[in-house]
Amino acid sequence: MTQPEMMRRKPRGPYFKTEQKRREILDAALEVFAVAGYRSGSLRSVAQRVGMSEAGLLHHFHNKTALLAAALERRDDQTRKRFDFDGLRGRELVTALIELVEYNASVPGVVELFTVLSAEATHPEHPAHEYFRERYSNLRQTLIDTFAELQADGELRQGVDPAAAARGVIALMDGLQVQWLYRDDELDMAADLRRYFDSLLNTPL
Amino acid sequence: MTQPEMMRRKPRGPYFKTEQKRREILDAALEVFAVAGYRSGSLRSVAQRVGMSEAGLLHHFHNKTALLAAALERRDDQTRKRFDFDGLRGRELVTALIELVEYNASVPGVVELFTVLSAEATHPEHPAHEYFRERYSNLRQTLIDTFAELQADGELRQGVDPAAAARGVIALMDGLQVQWLYRDDELDMAADLRRYFDSLLNTPL
DNA sequence: GTCTATAATGCGATAGAC
């Protein structure tokens, strides 16, 4: 068997090798943007991490913001594969959220990515600004609906406002991540989030 | 009266003019680091904002990290002038914290500064890493002491853990700032924080 | 105290060979 024959494309699809390389690049980009943010994270460091030149990298993604967009998309695909919130409602969704936070504690790089990027993208000119705006808007609406449903079922404590609770849950998740990243003490994000949910519900989780 | 005589230093101190210039620079630096973070905020933009060259700027602060340190110090001085937490305890401290948050809503630049910087400085190599570590540590300890005191006075709801409550308050403050900066809806940070305190205390504020 | 000039490096991006 000749060398060229061995190197031929495997029959997994027309662009298998390319797609694999793209995924490699995106994973490297996620790491880089996590530690340095988007603005300070360089194409050079991404290219180095994946063992290719900057020009080679830019063949796959035409510019830096396209790389960021694709990287965030990839990260979301991965999360969706692991956690499907679409079918869940009420207490099921709440417990799934706690499980997600529990999982996040095992992937500090991801936590770093979203913490750094969501703060950086606060500025309206940031290429990920709209992405995070929508992300927050969607999550908030999902939580409002969930709390409203729990309220209708009499599971919400008296005086708790669904919209305020939704803002609070998201804020708590974000804020705990920051403190957790400073690793000052042994902070259990999932446990603290559960505690907060318990303070909102009539019967504990 | 000759021109040179008019330009002479006013008798307010030996380095009045210099000190004023330094403060001008620090204020500009605070703005720049707020919108771009430390890593992406450039000396050039700070210099431009204050109408001088980069070299002129570096005469006052020997390098970029020294500028950041001095800027944060200045910002803290300003806050301490307005809010003195040292003499306060129990419910007094809690209400003062809410007032601080209320005030923050009137200075979005400051909120932006601390949100972006505290996330960016999560990385251990960041020049402001230790600053924020200590800041979080101090605030957390103050809140733990406060909640412990309230608990001893029977003002804390049953089952509330002072340490968890302290983490929660800080997380909520940080997280609300992020959502507030995205300005998706009319978010009242102080009102939401007060709500959280009410959920921790036996008698509302 | 502030400037110009300059060094030395890093950046994102493009052109074109292979």
Place this chain on the structure above:
DNA sequence: GTCTATCGCATTATAGAC
């Protein structure tokens, strides 16, 4: 698909004139 070479620009910082 990946490379080398290169462009043009921004960056932090220093040296030295005024």
